[in-house]
Amino acid sequence: MLRVVEASRAPAKVIIEGLGKRFKTRKRWVVAIEEVTMTIREGEFLCIVGPSGCGKTTLLRILAGLETATSGKLEVAHRDSAKPLNSMVFQEQSIFPWMTVRNNIAYGLKMRRVDSRIRDEVVERYLKLVGLSKFADAYPHQLSGGMKQRVSVARAFANDPEILCMDEPFAALDEQNKILLQEELLKIWESNRKTVVFITHSIDEALVLGDRIMLMTAHPGRVKAVFNVDLPRPRNIATLRTNPGFHKQFSEIWSSLREEVNKAKADEGICT
Numbered sequence: 366m367l368r369v370v371e372a373s374r375a376p377a378k379v380i381i382e383g384l385g386k387r388f389k390t391r392k393r394w395v396v397a398i399e400e401v402t403m404t405i406r407e408g409e410f411l412c413i414v415g416p417s418g419c420g421k422t423t424l425l426r427i428l429a430g431l432e433t434a435t436s437g438k439l440e441v442a443h444r445d446s447a448k449p450l451n452s453m454v455f456q457e458q459s460i461f462p463w464m465t466v467r468n469n470i471a472y473g474l475k476m477r478r479v480d481s482r483i484r485d486e487v488v489e490r491y492l493k494l495v496g497l498s499k500f501a502d503a504y505p506h507q508l509s510g511g512m513k514q515r516v517s518v519a520r521a522f523a524n525d526p527e528i529l530c531m532d533e534p535f536a537a538l539d540e541q542n543k544i545l546l547q548e549e550l551l552k553i554w555e556s557n558r559k560t561v562v563f564i565t566h567s568i569d570e571a572l573v574l575g576d577r578i579m580l581m582t583a584h585p586g587r588v589k590a591v592f593n594v595d596l597p598r599p600r601n602i603a604t605l606r607t608n609p610g611f612h613k614q615f616s617e618i619w620s621s622l623r624e625e626v627n628k629a630k631a632d633e634g635i636c637t
């Protein structure tokens with residue numbers, strides 16, 4: 366039986382303290398993020414929004430262990446050493462073209478030598494959740510863009526990581542596919558309450574999915590504000606948009622984000 370703990374009361378899963386990252390380019394140093402401090406709770410769905418170039422991806426890549434911070438501290442509670450610490454879903458399609466849908470989804474489990482009976486059960490479950498049971502033996506080139514992104518999402522969840530890092534996973538999809546995938550993601554997340562860190566440019570998407578929204582400042586990225594999303598779960602995307610709270614929160618977040626977008630435009634190209 367799944368124990369659902371309200372995110373705000375759950376133990377800390379990720380503690381980020383004064384995190385900074387600078388990159389050396391040929392001509393100068395680029396400060397990507399600066400003094401980022403944030404605690405992400407176990408089972409929380411955290412969305413990150415901010416103007417282009419403010420360091421969202423850099424922060425996520427540090428969380429995913431793909432980049433190292435130049436200052437500050439990052440702690441991720443790794444409660445089950447049999448599980449991977451994190452899985453990443455990217456905007457661009459990142460599934461293996463030479464593997465069937467089934468084998469793509471099974472990949473992480475296979476690498477961890479999970480018993481084949483359990484592996485098959487997990488794969489079947491996720492195939493069903495993302496509506497791809499009929500395409501289990503198809504190869505990626507036989508799928509649409511939306512279907513490929515479904516495989517990415519299913520693979521990441523099936524891998525059962527401690528935290529799931531998603532970098533604008535639906536940005537390249539058309540509106541209809543985006544809504545369908547958001548619904549599927551909500552359905553999967555509501556059934557297993559993984560800790561998810563999800564980058565998006567869309568306030569709308571952040572409100573539909575997130576428990577909290579972390580808003581970053583223009584370059585270099587700091588935490589400007591953190592908003593609690595006061596919308597009931599389980600969420601139905603169609604009815605959510607008619608909720609007056611949705612529009613109120615949208616306006617509040619947009620007025621704060623707009624200032625940063627304007628700053629980013631004014632500062633374009635300026636680096637330290």
Ligand SMILES: Nc1ncnc2c1ncn2[C@@H]1O[C@H](COP(=O)(O)OP(=O)(O)OP(=O)(O)O)[C@@H](O)[C@H]1O
Binds near residue numbers: 388395416
């Ligand atoms: N490997 C790198 N080398 C040099 N500079 C980098 C590197 N990676 C990122 N940067 C710089 O760090 C800053 C933050 O980039 P990042 O991609 O994290 O921003 P972002 O908020 O994810 O942007 P977007 O919303 O456009 O995807 C930018 O100025 C970028 O040019």
